[in-house]
Amino acid sequence: MADYEALRTCLNTGEFVEVPTPSRQFSGPGGGVITMQNPSAATNYNFNLPATAGSAGELLTSGGGGSNPEAWTSLGTDMLLSGNVLNLGTTTVTAGTYALSNITVDSKGRLTAAANGPSTGTSGHTLPYLDGGNSWSGTQIFGPVVGSVSTKTGTSYALAATDCGTTLLFTDNSAITVTTSNSLPAGCAVAIEQGGGGQVSIAAGSGATQHSPHNYTKTYGQYAILGLFVDTNAGGTAANVIITGDGA
Known part of the structure; x- marks a missing residue:
């Protein structure tokens, strides 16, 4: 039987090709079986693995069929794989609650900077804008409004x-x-x-x-x-x- 399997392998890798089957099974050293199949495809296509292994956390994406191999694709800075869990990538913004916040958002809608706005209610702090551009210098003291x-x-x-x-x-x-x-x-x-x-x-x-x-x-x-x-x-x-x- 071992000689037969060797002969069959030789024929399949040479001039003679094995008749296609609906599925292909692979067994591992642990005894488990992996089945690859495509039960509903109407036309043939190639699934060409990349020439090299990808880096940890990369995704295998389609090469577009034909002779093009599949490609390892990096998640980029927007996504993060940690502990086998895929999450949004972290930013430099400190998580928390901001008062009268001053924020910066990039073109993708990501929060890239955040800071507390001016404090109120304590002497010496800058007041927030009310209805336009105000210029303050030092501590301001406001008294009753008196006409001139x-x-x-x-x-x-x-x-x-x-x-x-x-x-x-x-x-x-x-x-x-x-x-x-x-x-x-x-x-x-x-x-x-x-x-x-x-x-x-x-x-x-x-x-x-x-x-x-x-x-x-x-x-x-x-x-x-x-x-x-x-x-x-x-x-x-x-x-x-x-x-x-x-x-x-």
């Missing part, structure tokens, strides 16, 4: 957007004219105080309009305060000014 008062001399003044949110104190004893601007933004509020003997009249600048429920056009007298409020400004060149307060 700007004293004006002379008998005429033209309002500008920089006057919004302020009080203008006019001290001249002669009549004063304050002219509004058509470019005052909607939401602009200005307080006009008569600090001297000269009444302060409000005149609509070119393109601007003004209204008062009591038909006020000027301050009532010394220490009177008028409030000017822009409720609309179509196109930015047609400020609509409402006059309120202690007027005449």
Whole structure:
């Protein structure tokens, strides 16, 4: 029988080829049997093993059939084989919980860097951005919000957007004219105080309009305060000014 097996092997490796079978079995020294079969393939194809063994953890991938051998493929840095378990590859980011986190993500969606954001509630820490770019230098101390008062001399003044949110104190004893601007933004509020003997009249600048429920056009007298409020400004060149307060 041993001679027969030797003859059969010689014939199979030479001119004569063994008739194909649906499966092929291989036995190992331990007695186990491995069966290779393809019960449903409609056409023939080659499964050519690579010429050399792969490195630990590599995958055997298709060479595309024909005479191309299968190829050993590295998992790369995205995957990691450890203890016979395949997991995501580790990064330099320390696992944990981050407050107000500052993170970096690469083009594959992987988290590559993470750090805690600025602390809050303790003196000396940088505050996080609220609605835009803020520049802080050293410890900041914030007190109550107090509007500014700007004293004006002379008998005429033209309002500008920089006057919004302020009080203008006019001290001249002669009549004063304050002219509004058509470019005052909607939401602009200005307080006009008569600090001297000269009444302060409000005149609509070119393109601007003004209204008062009591038909006020000027301050009532010394220490009177008028409030000017822009409720609309179509196109930015047609400020609509409402006059309120202690007027005449």
